[in-house]
Amino acid sequence: MENKIAIFWFRRDLRINDNTGLDAALSGPVPVLPIFIFDPDILKKLPATKDSRVLFIYSEIEKLKHQFEKVGSTLVVYHGKPSDAFRYFTDRYIISAVYANRDYEPYALKRDEEVRNFLNNKSIEFHTFKDHVIFEAGDVLKSDGTPYTVFTPYSRKWKETLIKKDLHLFPSEKKLHRLLPIGPQPLPLLNELGFETFPFSFPSCHPCDDVIERYGDRRDLPGVCGTTRLGIHLRFGTISIREITSRALNLSEVFLNELIWRNYFIQILENFPFVLDKPFKARYQHIPWRNNEEEFKRWCEGETGYPLVDAGMRELNHTGFMHNRVRMVTASFLTKHLLIDWRWGETYFAGKLLDFELASNNGNWQWAAGTGCDAAPYFRVFNPIMQQQKFDPDGLYIRKWVPEAGTLRYVSPIVEHNFARNRAINTFKKALGEII
Numbered sequence: 001m002e003n004k005i006a007i008f009w010f011r012r013d014l015r016i017n018d019n020t021g022l023d024a025a026l027s028g029p030v031p032v033l034p035i036f037i038f039d040p041d042i043l044k045k046l047p048a049t050k051d052s053r054v055l056f057i058y059s060e061i062e063k064l065k066h067q068f069e070k071v072g073s074t075l076v077v078y079h080g081k082p083s084d085a086f087r088y089f090t091d092r093y094i095i096s097a098v099y100a101n102r103d104y105e106p107y108a109l110k111r112d113e114e115v116r117n118f119l120n121n122k123s124i125e126f127h128t129f130k131d132h133v134i135f136e137a138g139d140v141l142k143s144d145g146t147p148y149t150v151f152t153p154y155s156r157k158w159k160e161t162l163i164k165k166d167l168h169l170f171p172s173e174k175k176l177h178r179l180l181p182i183g184p185q186p187l188p189l190l191n192e193l194g195f196e197t198f199p200f201s202f203p204s205c206h207p208c209d210d211v212i213e214r215y216g217d218r219r220d221l222p223g224v225c226g227t228t229r230l231g232i233h234l235r236f237g238t239i240s241i242r243e244i245t246s247r248a249l250n251l252s253e254v255f256l257n258e259l260i261w262r263n264y265f266i267q268i269l270e271n272f273p274f275v276l277d278k279p280f281k282a283r284y285q286h287i288p289w290r291n292n293e294e295e296f297k298r299w300c301e302g303e304t305g306y307p308l309v310d311a312g313m314r315e316l317n318h319t320g321f322m323h324n325r326v327r328m329v330t331a332s333f334l335t336k337h338l339l340i341d342w343r344w345g346e347t348y349f350a351g352k353l354l355d356f357e358l359a360s361n362n363g364n365w366q367w368a369a370g371t372g373c374d375a376a377p378y379f380r381v382f383n384p385i386m387q388q389q390k391f392d393p394d395g396l397y398i399r400k401w402v403p404e405a406g407t408l409r410y411v412s413p414i415v416e417h418n419f420a421r422n423r424a425i426n427t428f429k430k431a432l433g434e435i436i
């Protein structure tokens, strides 16, 4: 037993405190070596060498490594395929078990299955834990045992199912003396991973209680800082979902519901993985999208002539963030006004959003396009002018991102609203067989 070690594999849980899998590893009988793997199969899909998400992960990895080195251990960072990484580690150490928190995305599920098979062939146990969500796909089901596909009853059952234990925090940060005492190890440079460094300031993972308390009143106003900007932290696990859910329970029911939307879409992707590239509702697969490339380019660049749409796209292009209300408007505009396939918009957002999360992005795009479960009905076409008047009445947001709006320098609308609205409704109706 003496020379045996366990491995804790960090993935989308880049924190020390309240980390379920890390806590379990550190509570085991042997010292723990923490590792992180930069997987080229994930990195090569990223559209640019200047990627703020990679920068974010890299800086969190550096922080973890530094913290572990302060207590006489380290974080071993491997650049290569996970299967090669485990071959590397099993050649060098006598490993009794590998610990990790579960990831529910299709690629991750397949990767973990391969790693599990590899480890089991070497009689090494692979222990995985629930950490990224409060409830996994099988935890909140209808009374007949099938998954929910409508949000409101799902959220009701979610709240009924929640008990104190679900929000119990794991004291992983108190067990760092159980880490394997080895000296510092080299960290691959960012450019060795194929990425560049550049100045970027990330939102804090400590939203103040005031933002959460006033969330219900201010969350729809893109011109004020009324939302938490926690997306990237929840995505990469730099904040614990149990911790933020406890705060939501005490401070704001409206905010809690948004966290439940996140959990809802994660369980949809897990239960219905075909949504990855197909509409949730099969009858929507024959919508004849116009897919005009020139119009798509104008939408991407924030040059549609609709200030709220353009402000949103420019905010996204410049900062990697777009306010939720504006995400809904821009997504509706692309899929309804321009009749461009939601998958084009989804891919564009995926390449840009700091908080890109496959399940939430896919779920929300399908919601906006009307193709998803519990989606906005196809005849609901947001009027971008009215949305602007309602949610940015003083023009704070528009002035920031589209200063030329209202002047002769601003582009003319790409399409007239009423014409586009009728065209969208008729196209959907026809494709769904509602017009004979």
Ligand code: FAD
Binding pocket: 219, 227, 228, 229, 230, 231, 232, 234, 258, 259, 261, 262, 263, 265, 322, 323, 324, 325, 327, 328, 331, 349, 353, 355, 356, 357, 358, 360, 361, 362, 364, 365, 368
């Ligand atoms: P807050 O409003 O402060 O909410 C806190 C957290 O709750 C968010 O960080 C997020 O984790 C969760 N949340 C809030 N709203 C939603 C929602 N509608 N669906 C799922 N989770 C939610 N969210 C992502 O995390 N990743 C995405 O890739 C993503 N893509 C989207 C694409 C479209 C077309 C739309 C309409 C919405 C998308 N959202 C996505 C949901 C939402 O817009 C963002 O979660 C939110 O704007 C992030 O800002 P915040 O952290 O300040 O959120």
